[in-house]
Amino acid sequence: MINLNIDIGVLIVQVITFLIGMILIWQIFLKKFLATLSERSNHIKATLDTIEKQSIEVAALKSDFTKQLETIEKKFQEKIREATKEGNEIKNGIIFKARTEAKELLEKTSEKLVIEKERMLKEMRHEMAALGIKIAEKVIKESVSKETQDKLITNILKDFEKK
Amino acid sequence: MATEEGLLKETIFIHLPGVPEAVTMSWIAMGIIVVFGLLGVAALKRAPSGVQNMVEFAIEWMVGKTREFMGKNGPKFLPLFFTLFLFIFVSNLLGLLPGFKSPTSNISVNLGLALIVFFATHFFGIKEKGIIGYFKHFMGPPYWLAPLFFIIHIIGELVRPISLTLRLFFNILAKEVLLTLLASLFFAFLSLEMPRVIQGLLLTGDFFLRPAIILLGSLVSFIQALVFTVLAMIYIGSAIAHEEHEA
Numbered sequence: 207m208i209n210l211n212i213d214i215g216v217l218i219v220q221v222i223t224f225l226i227g228m229i230l231i232w233q234i235f236l237k238k239f240l241a242t243l244s245e246r247s248n249h250i251k252a253t254l255d256t257i258e259k260q261s262i263e264v265a266a267l268k269s270d271f272t273k274q275l276e277t278i279e280k281k282f283q284e285k286i287r288e289a290t291k292e293g294n295e296i297k298n299g300i301i302f303k304a305r306t307e308a309k310e311l312l313e314k315t316s317e318k319l320v321i322e323k324e325r326m327l328k329e330m331r332h333e334m335a336a337l338g339i340k341i342a343e344k345v346i347k348e349s350v351s352k353e354t355q356d357k358l359i360t361n362i363l364k365d366f367e368k369k
Numbered sequence: 370m371a372t373e374e375g376l377l378k379e380t381i382f383i384h385l386p387g388v389p390e391a392v393t394m395s396w397i398a399m400g401i402i403v404v405f406g407l408l409g410v411a412a413l414k415r416a417p418s419g420v421q422n423m424v425e426f427a428i429e430w431m432v433g434k435t436r437e438f439m440g441k442n443g444p445k446f447l448p449l450f451f452t453l454f455l456f457i458f459v460s461n462l463l464g465l466l467p468g469f470k471s472p473t474s475n476i477s478v479n480l481g482l483a484l485i486v487f488f489a490t491h492f493f494g495i496k497e498k499g500i501i502g503y504f505k506h507f508m509g510p511p512y513w514l515a516p517l518f519f520i521i522h523i524i525g526e527l528v529r530p531i532s533l534t535l536r537l538f539f540n541i542l543a544k545e546v547l548l549t550l551l552a553s554l555f556f557a558f559l560s561l562e563m564p565r566v567i568q569g570l571l572l573t574g575d576f577f578l579r580p581a582i583i584l585l586g587s588l589v590s591f592i593q594a595l596v597f598t599v600l601a602m603i604y605i606g607s608a609i610a611h612e613e614h615e616a
Contacts (some may be wrong), residue, residue, distance in 0.1 A: 231448065242415065
């Protein structure tokens with residue numbers, strides 16, 4: 207039949223074998239494997255922590271950059287506004303100056319025109335008077351003295367002005 | 370049965386003079402674990418590959434089991450449970466190799482293992498709760514029934530190593546006997562005078578049944594190692610657990 211007798215010697219040796227084996231397995235094998243597992247786990251954790259920190263830093267940097275970009279954009283818009291305003295002011299100034307100058311020029315030209323017109327009229331009157339005398343001279347076929355001629359011219363001019 | 374045991378003995382070809390077979394096989398099993406452990410440590414890398422993956426998986430699995438059955442204190446007992454599981458598993462598998470015998474098919478070996486669990490249970494229980502605190506939980510809640518509860522608990526505690534021993538012993542012995550029987554039947558069928566067709570059928574059946582039994586034996590080896598280890602975890606876990614934790 208099946209042997210169910212307990213052999214105390216085998217039992218004791220088995221207990222000792224197991225305990226020695228357990229110590230050996232723990233010391234040479236399990237401890238090192240657990241250390242490696244723990245080291246790896248710590249390494250992964252540290253890497254993950256670093257990644258998380260870096261991602262936070264990157265997010266902060268991104269936020270900073272966004273803010274800076276916004277500031278730059280604002281400044282840019284402000285500068286453009288200022289430049290546009292300045293440009294408009296300059297443009298208005300130039301236009302105003304040009305208009306003023308044009309007005310002055312127009313006025314001067316009008317004055318000159320009036321003077322010229324008067325001068326021209328005067329000359330034309332003289333010419334007309336001289337021509338009239340010459341015509342009269344030819345008509346009456348007599349020559350008049352210088353004094354008579356001047357009197358005649360003056361009279362003609364007066365008559366012309368009256369007309 | 371005596372004949373089967375006799376046959377079992379005859380198939381073993383490793384004998385150390387003056388050393389019982391079970392002890393020799395137990396040393397071989399432990400030696401295999403230690404040698405594999407050394408090889409594993411020699412090839413230990415930070416980035417695991419191949420066998421290291423498997424070993425790490427086994428360790429993490431065992432750590433998970435200790436946590437599952439014993440709570441946060443479980444991993445402290447890893448050396449005991451890991452060695453227990455590996456030793457029983459390798460011992461059980463050893464019997465599947467020709468010329469070897471499972472040391473766990475010897476009742477004294479199993480009792481040795483069960484007694485280690487038994488003493489560890491009470492040692493760690495007393496260490497955790499103190500002698501009075503530990504034996505107090507044997508009494509049960511109604512004080513007038515304390516003596517009866519105490520006796521029942523003591524019997525229960527004493528039966529544990531016996532149940533551990535016999536469960537493992539009979540399971541592994543059955544596997545060993547079955548394999549030996551199949552091997553001996555093969556030769557018996559060969560030597561018997563019978564019609565060739567019947568003889569051929571019997572031999573073929575025997576030949577193909579053996580791998581199936583080996584496969585079943587491997588499964589039984591794993592399950593029995595697991596059952597023994599998990600029960601040990603539960604026993605020690607319940608001994609060190611505090612009442613509020615138990616609830």
